[in-house]
Amino acid sequence: MRAFLIRRILQSLLTLWVIMSIGFVMFRMLPGDPSSVIADPYLGPEEVAHIKQRYGLDRSVPAQYLIYLQSLARLDLGNSFFYVRPVTRVMADAVPNTLVLVFASFLFAYGGAIPAGVLLSWKRGTKLELAGTFFSLVFRSAPRFWTGLMAVMIFSYFLDWLPHSGMRTPGYEADNLFEKYVSLDFLQHLILPTVVSGLYFLALPLFLIRNTMLEIMGEDYIEMARAKGLKEWVVMYRHTLRNALLPVVSAASVFIGVALGGQVLIEYIFSWPGLGRELVDSINRHDYPVAQGAFLLISTTVVAMNFLADLLYGWLDPRITYR
Amino acid sequence: MAVTTGRGVSQPQERRRAPMARPAFGLRAALAGHFRILRRDRFAVAGAVILLAFVLVGTFAPQLAPSDPWTIHYRADGSPARLDPPSREHPFGTTNVGRDILSQTIYGTRTALFVGFTAAILVTFIGTNIALWSGYLKGRIDDVFMRLADVAFSIPFEPFAIVLAAFLSPDIWNIILAMALLMWRTPARTIRAQVLSISERPAILAARVAGAGHLRIVYRHIMPHILPLCLFYVATEVGLAIIMEASVSFLGFGDPTLMSWGQILNVAFNTGSLNRAWWWATPPGVAITLVVLSVFFISRAYEEVVNPRLRRV
Numbered sequence: 001m002r003a004f005l006i007r008r009i010l011q012s013l014l015t016l017w018v019i020m021s022i023g024f025v026m027f028r029m030l031p032g033d034p035s036s037v038i039a040d041p042y043l044g045p046e047e048v049a050h051i052k053q054r055y056g057l058d059r060s061v062p063a064q065y066l067i068y069l070q071s072l073a074r075l076d077l078g079n080s081f082f083y084v085r086p087v088t089r090v091m092a093d094a095v096p097n098t099l100v101l102v103f104a105s106f107l108f109a110y111g112g113a114i115p116a117g118v119l120l121s122w123k124r125g126t127k128l129e130l131a132g133t134f135f136s137l138v139f140r141s142a143p144r145f146w147t148g149l150m151a152v153m154i155f156s157y158f159l160d161w162l163p164h165s166g167m168r169t170p171g172y173e174a175d176n177l178f179e180k181y182v183s184l185d186f187l188q189h190l191i192l193p194t195v196v197s198g199l200y201f202l203a204l205p206l207f208l209i210r211n212t213m214l215e216i217m218g219e220d221y222i223e224m225a226r227a228k229g230l231k232e233w234v235v236m237y238r239h240t241l242r243n244a245l246l247p248v249v250s251a252a253s254v255f256i257g258v259a260l261g262g263q264v265l266i267e268y269i270f271s272w273p274g275l276g277r278e279l280v281d282s283i284n285r286h287d288y289p290v291a292q293g294a295f296l297l298i299s300t301t302v303v304a305m306n307f308l309a310d311l312l313y314g315w316l317d318p319r320i321t322y323r
Numbered sequence: 324m325a326v327t328t329g330r331g332v333s334q335p336q337e338r339r340r341a342p343m344a345r346p347a348f349g350l351r352a353a354l355a356g357h358f359r360i361l362r363r364d365r366f367a368v369a370g371a372v373i374l375l376a377f378v379l380v381g382t383f384a385p386q387l388a389p390s391d392p393w394t395i396h397y398r399a400d401g402s403p404a405r406l407d408p409p410s411r412e413h414p415f416g417t418t419n420v421g422r423d424i425l426s427q428t429i430y431g432t433r434t435a436l437f438v439g440f441t442a443a444i445l446v447t448f449i450g451t452n453i454a455l456w457s458g459y460l461k462g463r464i465d466d467v468f469m470r471l472a473d474v475a476f477s478i479p480f481e482p483f484a485i486v487l488a489a490f491l492s493p494d495i496w497n498i499i500l501a502m503a504l505l506m507w508r509t510p511a512r513t514i515r516a517q518v519l520s521i522s523e524r525p526a527i528l529a530a531r532v533a534g535a536g537h538l539r540i541v542y543r544h545i546m547p548h549i550l551p552l553c554l555f556y557v558a559t560e561v562g563l564a565i566i567m568e569a570s571v572s573f574l575g576f577g578d579p580t581l582m583s584w585g586q587i588l589n590v591a592f593n594t595g596s597l598n599r600a601w602w603w604a605t606p607p608g609v610a611i612t613l614v615v616l617s618v619f620f621i622s623r624a625y626e627e628v629v630n631p632r633l634r635r636v
Contacts, residue, residue: 014470015477022478026486141615143566145573146588146608149597157598261479265570269592279482280574283489295482303477 005311012307019299024068027292028061077296078289082282087293090278095297097167098267098274101193102259108198110205110252117209117244118236121217132206140203145265148196152269155192163189165271193270197263201255205248212244253312257305260298360551360624370620377614381432388426389413392582395421406600416602419594427587428606434583435614438495438568442502443560449503450510451553455541457511458518468511475508484567488576495578498568506563510556514549521548551628558622562615569611584611 049058059067071078077087120132139147156164167189216222217240225239264276271277275294282290361367380387390396396404396417404421407413415424457468484501491497521527522545530544571577572585573592584607591603 011470011473012477015474018474019478022483026490137616137619138612141562141619142608142612143569145570146604146611149588149592149604150608153597153601153604158601257479261481264481264485265573268574276482280485283486284575291486295486298479298482299477302479306477 008307008310012303015303016300019303020069020072020296021065023292023296023299024065026295027288028064028068072296077293080282080287080290082285082287082290087289090290091275091293091297094273094275094278094294097272098260098263098276101190101197101267101272101274102256102263104190104194105197105201105259105263106252106255108194109201110248110255112198113202113205114209114241114245114248116202117206118213118241120206120210121213121240122232122236124214136199136203136206139199142200143265144197144200144262145269147199148193148266148269151192151196162192164192165269167273193266193272197259197266201259205251208247208251209241209244212247213240216240216243249312250309253309254306257302257309260301260305360628361621364620364624364627366620367624370617373613373617374621377432377610377617378436380429381436384429384433388423388429390423390426392427392430393422394426396423397421406596406603408600409602415606416600418590418603419596419600424587424603424606427582428584428610430582431584431587431607432610434495434581435565435568435611438498439561439565439614439618442499442506442564442567443557445499445503446506446560446564447510447553447556450507450556451514451549453507453511454514454518454549455545458515459522459537459541459545461519465515469515472508472512475505478505480505481567481570484571485574485576488571489574493576493578495568495581495583498564498571498577502560502564502567506560509559510553514552514556517549517552518545521545551625555622555625558618558625561618562622565611565614569607584608 075088077091079085080087080090083090116132120129123129152164155162168185213236222235222239225235230239260275263274264279266272267274267276268280275298279291279294279298282288282294361371396413398404398407404413404417406419407417407421409416413423413425415428417423418427453468453472457465480501483505484498487501487504488497491500522540527540527544530540535544568577568583569585569588572583573589575589575593577583577585577589579586587607588604591597591600596603
């Protein structure tokens, strides 16, 4: 177990280093290097050289790379050109918003999938199963951002039930942190993006539950439970579901890692002030430090979550041995 | 890792199961086998028909489209046909500058299918070859490739593709490049597990004893067994690539000179036309959904072959 842990930690560190290097290559080496943005075209060559020196862009590439790694180690992501404040502060504002949305989608998807999956396996071969399968597959196949556009079109523009973008009504000032996230206004803004991404995520746990349930329903102890005269829903929910939950838990444990990357476009179309929207906006504004920070932060979270998922999975299923 | 087929195969499970491939001899027998696989499954047939329809639409786009996708149309009174609802003349309506949305959707099919199939075939080609040599040679090569796959699994695909496409020149090849750099991870890992078990079979050992070279063993003796798996991955990656291309073009990082479904959605969204023209953003999304669904049904037929546990009872 300890050997596994050490190896897994080393592996995560290696992955992090590769990701940082990719970040360096993508944000420094690709066309349109940062100096072309900071340096105003009306500035003279001396000023440009001065600016380059200030940002360390006049050094050799290996030297820049070392400086880059050093500042990352100090958790210093530089300053945003656009917001004119440290990137870490910009990120600190964005991360909770992203997490709230991811968590809400998670609750919607997994909270809905468990009873629905049981229902689908229970009502096997009926029209209900066909309809459930069909709709979950459609939402799984449709690009999330397009489902979002359709939802905005129907529920915000035509029916005028819900706000189409943002996290709060402009001008709304929360008195404290609690009110910031627990208010009717906030919840109204949360509904559409949550439901849209939740419907996409729903299919995976739904079919996991359905398939495992079908497998388990053939087992002897289920027959035994039926033979005892237990009610059908007790057999389904108490006896079968319990053992069908394991693959779902493992899927859930990698959820945040998987979801974070995919939420970029959802945040973009709903103007949700999170990491994903910050990534797209900063690329459009050529605000490289923020774009880089957002990319690194999303990737690091994915690495961390995968690491935790591995541990959790082994803990839940004792049949897995750590090697 | 987000590559799930909706039939509920999570990553950890995939790692553990050891699917059995059906042995096939010779290319013709193999192809006949694949045809049988598809025909047995009603949904796969439907998927193949839908996909074929899109391929035909894409191929004959210039003949099928009522007009050029960029042409600005005018009404009878000479004013530009701005945001005209669907009519006999423009079955899918017009855009804010009077372009025909049906023609745009038809031409967009070309881009989507081109990116989808090129990326999918490239990704599967890379992944399969890594898997074959990694699983066959084992040892250090295997270690290096599998650590690389671990790293590739930890990089979130969407942000990576968006950043790459945004910084390189706006070109569909960059989306294909992003796919090729990252997505080989899934086929490489799963197919390798398969190759590991196949290369221990008596037939392979016999071939080695008979003096067959590495190349011959890998491509003539092992490769045919994993072909269904490869086709499963081609089908899966087609859907992913199409959605990715649409996402990147939707964000405005795609090739502006190329008509694509994502670009139609980009213009519709950024001109704020969603609240006035329901007909604009609807067709490209429906098209994407249909193509992705069709390749999903096809891939599912293959998945049942490679993993008999999934077969519907």
